[in-house]
Amino acid sequence: MMEFVPILAAWQRHKLIVVLLALLxxxxxxxxxxxxxxxxxxxxxxSLPSGVAESNLVLVQSIDLSLTANPIxxxxxxxxxxxxxxxxxxxxxxxxxxxxxxxxxxxxxxTPDGRGGMSASASALNGTPGELRTLGIxxxxxxxxxxxxxxxxDSAHGxxxxxxxxxxxxxxxxxxxxxxxxxxxxxxxxxxPNPMRIVGIVDHLLRPDIGTGNDNDYSAIFPMxxxxxxVTYVLRTSPQxxxxxxxxxxxxxxxxxxxxxxxGAETFEQLRARYFESDRTMIGLxxxxxxxxxxVAALGITGLANFWVIQRRTQIGIRRALGATRGDILRYFQxxxxxIVSFGIALGVVLAFAINTLLMRxxxxxxxxxxxxxxxxxxxxxxxxxxxxxxALRASHVPPVAATRSG
Amino acid sequence: MLxxxxxxxxxxxxxxxxxxxxxxxxxxxxxxxSMTMITVLHVMSGDPLPARSSKLFVPMLDPRPLGHGLSxxxxxxxTPNGFTWPDAMNLLHEHHAVRQAAMQGGAVAVHPAQxxxxxxxxxxEFVTSEFFAMFQSPFRAGSGWTAQQDxxxxxxxxxxxxxxxxxxxxxxxxxxxxxxxxxxxxxxxxLNDWHPQPRFYGQPGYRTFGNPDQLFLPIQTxxxxxxxxxxxxxCWSNGGDTRTSDKCTWLQYWVELDSPDEVxxxxxxxxxxxxxxxxxxxxxxxxxxxxxxxxTPWLTRWQVIPANxxxxxxxxxxxxxxxxxxxxxxxxxxxxRRSGEISVRRTLGARRRDIFIQFGVESAVxxxxxxxxxxxxxxxxxxxxxxxPDGYAQLAHMHPLMLVSTVVLAIIACVLAGMLPAWRACxxxxxxxxxxx
Numbered sequence: 001m002m003e004f005v006p007i008l009a010a011w012q013r014h015k016l017i018v019v020l021l022a023l024l025x026x027x028x029x030x031x032x033x034x035x036x037x038x039x040x041x042x043x044x045x046x047s048l049p050s051g052v053a054e055s056n057l058v059l060v061q062s063i064d065l066s067l068t069a070n071p072i073x074x075x076x077x078x079x080x081x082x083x084x085x086x087x088x089x090x091x092x093x094x095x096x097x098x099x100x101x102x103x104x105x106x107x108x109x110x111t112p113d114g115r116g117g118m119s120a121s122a123s124a125l126n127g128t129p130g131e132l133r134t135l136g137i138x139x140x141x142x143x144x145x146x147x148x149x150x151x152x153x154d155s156a157h158g159x160x161x162x163x164x165x166x167x168x169x170x171x172x173x174x175x176x177x178x179x180x181x182x183x184x185x186x187x188x189x190x191x192x193p194n195p196m197r198i199v200g201i202v203d204h205l206l207r208p209d210i211g212t213g214n215d216n217d218y219s220a221i222f223p224m225x226x227x228x229x230x231v232t233y234v235l236r237t238s239p240q241x242x243x244x245x246x247x248x249x250x251x252x253x254x255x256x257x258x259x260x261x262x263x264g265a266e267t268f269e270q271l272r273a274r275y276f277e278s279d280r281t282m283i284g285l286x287x288x289x290x291x292x293x294x295x296v297a298a299l300g301i302t303g304l305a306n307f308w309v310i311q312r313r314t315q316i317g318i319r320r321a322l323g324a325t326r327g328d329i330l331r332y333f334q335x336x337x338x339x340i341v342s343f344g345i346a347l348g349v350v351l352a353f354a355i356n357t358l359l360m361r362x363x364x365x366x367x368x369x370x371x372x373x374x375x376x377x378x379x380x381x382x383x384x385x386x387x388x389x390x391x392a393l394r395a396s397h398v399p400p401v402a403a404t405r406s407g
Numbered sequence: 408m409l410x411x412x413x414x415x416x417x418x419x420x421x422x423x424x425x426x427x428x429x430x431x432x433x434x435x436x437x438x439x440x441s442m443t444m445i446t447v448l449h450v451m452s453g454d455p456l457p458a459r460s461s462k463l464f465v466p467m468l469d470p471r472p473l474g475h476g477l478s479x480x481x482x483x484x485x486t487p488n489g490f491t492w493p494d495a496m497n498l499l500h501e502h503h504a505v506r507q508a509a510m511q512g513g514a515v516a517v518h519p520a521q522x523x524x525x526x527x528x529x530x531x532e533f534v535t536s537e538f539f540a541m542f543q544s545p546f547r548a549g550s551g552w553t554a555q556q557d558x559x560x561x562x563x564x565x566x567x568x569x570x571x572x573x574x575x576x577x578x579x580x581x582x583x584x585x586x587x588x589x590x591x592x593x594x595x596x597x598l599n600d601w602h603p604q605p606r607f608y609g610q611p612g613y614r615t616f617g618n619p620d621q622l623f624l625p626i627q628t629x630x631x632x633x634x635x636x637x638x639x640x641x642c643w644s645n646g647g648d649t650r651t652s653d654k655c656t657w658l659q660y661w662v663e664l665d666s667p668d669e670v671x672x673x674x675x676x677x678x679x680x681x682x683x684x685x686x687x688x689x690x691x692x693x694x695x696x697x698x699x700x701x702x703t704p705w706l707t708r709w710q711v712i713p714a715n716x717x718x719x720x721x722x723x724x725x726x727x728x729x730x731x732x733x734x735x736x737x738x739x740x741x742x743x744r745r746s747g748e749i750s751v752r753r754t755l756g757a758r759r760r761d762i763f764i765q766f767g768v769e770s771a772v773x774x775x776x777x778x779x780x781x782x783x784x785x786x787x788x789x790x791x792x793x794x795x796p797d798g799y800a801q802l803a804h805m806h807p808l809m810l811v812s813t814v815v816l817a818i819i820a821c822v823l824a825g826m827l828p829a830w831r832a833c834x835x836x837x838x839x840x841x842x843x844x
Contacts, residue, residue: 027729281795
């Protein structure tokens with residue numbers, strides 16, 4: 001502690017440098033903390049569990065061009081043929097998947113008119129009866145749909161079909177939102193304002209399009225078959241056989257009916273990678289700029305320390321002449337740096353929260369968690385010590401004779 | 408004298424080449440990062456139709472019943488993202504604006520005439536007749552269609568020159584037939600390259616950047632033939648066909664109004680329409696009366712420019728600021744090391760001003776080098792963004808003005824950074840330091 005007294009005394013004559021250094025550290029601290037938060041926020045989105053057996057799935061989007069055909073019958077024929085491909089363990093036709101952006105959102109309420117109950121917007125990810133088994137969606141309570149629960153084939157399967165739906169499977173997150181703290185199984189939910197009984201609850205099923213909110217897992221499955229000519233076939237296979245199955249699936253589909261367009265034939269992992277492409281760009285850019293920023297800040301600290309050593313050659317010489325060891329001089333500069341960086345960090349904490357508040361107001365950024373600050377502080381202390389090491393070593397090599405060289 | 412200072416600066420910088428390169432690197436990184444982000448933001452926030460944007464408006468009509476839009480956190484349900492079919496058709500037929508059009512994006516299978524070619528799947532916009540005149544889309548050959556053809560559900564199509572090239576080679580496709588999904592269409596127009604960026608007329612959030620429209624055809628025809636529409640369809644009650652229901656919003660509707668008077672008149676017309684419809688039991692949301700939104704505010708409202716980008720730009724500017732602080736520190740160290748030299752110059756009669764200018768020139772030299780390095784770093788940054796498949800990525804190019812301003816910005820930053828150290832340097836008293844040597 002005694003070390004700090006002469007340091008503080010010396011600052012009286014070097015206010016400019018102390019202020020510059022503290023400012024540099026503060027700015028760096030403020031920016032880097034928020035950049036880290038942005039990186040963390042993106043990364044958290046990318047690591048959300050989708051709820052499906054990602055490494056086992058391949059998908060093909062088929063758009064039928066013959067307007068006369070009955071899409072539901074066509075899907076049935078297609079699925080039967082796809083199921084015969086060697087290596088395919090299960091196949092289903094779906095209208096939406098996590099990450100495919102095909103978001104059909106419905107308001108779901110716990111009372112018929114939405115009054116006096118809970119409500120949420122949830123995405124519907126419907127498919128043919130094999131959907132849960134094919135995707136590997138994990139039921140934690142209840143059961144899959146019974147065949148007779150699927151809505152009649154002759155009723156509309158889009159928005160208008162919702163009034164025929166009597167059962168629903170929802171995610172745990174949605175169940176918790178609608179019935180906080182209670183078991184949702186067997187309860188009734190309403191949508192426009194058709195009543196549906198919750199027959200099953202699954203652990204996770206990500207919405208086709210996710211964002212920074214906490215509603216990314218608000219999904220529901222209704223017993224409705226995809227009935228449009230634009231459908232996605234999902235095949236479950238082993239990871240090694242995905243490429244071959246995918247190729248064969250395209251051939252099989254073209255052989256069955258040439259009058260269609262096949263798009264987006266890919267593995268689920270490719271779909272995921274594509275969905276997060278821009279997030280990865282963003283994380284890369286953020287990491288690069290944070291690294292650049294720290295590097296530049298270290299340059300600045302080194303520069304200032306160097307300047308300071310030059311300015312104080314005489315004083316260092318005098319201290320050496322009076323018996324200070326090289327280690328004493330080294331420690332002096334190191335503790336001085338530590339002290340200034342600490343001031344900078346104190347200022348930087350305020351700045352970090354100020355920047356955070358500003359960004360929160362204009363952008364989708366969360367509140368900065370408190371544990372970022374000690375991490376940021378340790379990082380900057382280390383940075384400061386590394387940056388000052390060179391100049392401090394140089395100072396410790398100033399010979400005692402320097403005391404006599406100038407006034 | 409200035410030439411001499413430049414020479415002195417270069418010599419001095421060469422002598423301390425490591426320190427110099429660190430300074431150039433610091434300023435170059437700061438400039439490179441901020442110019443990359445400023446360029447991306449600049450190209451993305453460009454006016455898609457510079458000559459027309461002040462005359463184009465979106466009428467806002469909120470036909471949803473009270474209590475709809477369940478989750479306030481869900482921005483997608485907060486405002487209606489479009490028109491219902493009946494409202495669009497009413498406004499279109501009453502024709503109160505100079506020009507008006509309803510539109511929505513979609514995709515169709517395009518069968519090339521050559522038997523051996525694969526079926527293409529092309530995105531396009533299904534629009535009403537005045538679309539082309541309102542947005543002044545440039546025709547290379549032929550023209551758009553008429554309102555009568557809209558009514559008759561005419562099988563006509565306007566192609567981009569790119570799709571025309573794919574289908575018909577160098578020959579013009581005008582008058583030829585192209586099969587879309589299962590119906591033959593007659594090509595009546597070919598557009599010059601016309602890809603306004605952002606694609607402002609589309610539904611917000613769908614193909615805003617990149618993925619330009621390749622064909623345009625009458626929306627009534629598309630509806631009749633059940634072509635697939637893209638984008639969001641929001642309904643609040645069921646029954647009947649969703650596309651033509653007055654309880655589903657999905658269409659984009661734009662009007663052209665050439666003067667403030669016309670804007671006021673149209674505003675009045677919208678209010679009247681709203682009140683008339685209320686008599687029929689629609690538009691129960693009394694708190695959201697109809698209004699007009701101009702093109703630029705429309706883009707801002709829908710955050711057509713990803714918010715993350717402007718956040719990154721501010722970040723990059725913070726980075727530049729840290730770089731400048733670092734350069735201040737490094738220049739302080741550098742200039743003070745030369746106290747002896749300054750002292751000698753001062754003794755020989757140099758004024759403080761001379762010293763100040765000398766070091767100012769040295770900062771500017773560092774700034775120029777940093778600017779050039781920043782330019783390289785920015786080019787690399789933009790290249791890496793262009794390599795990404797994001798829609799906006801392809802736009803990330805620097806134009807000449809940006810190139811020049813990068814270097815100028817770097818020099819200004821460095822001269823500013825050099826002010827304080829240079830001022831400190833010229834405080835060095837004459838002769839005092841001579842004793843040191």
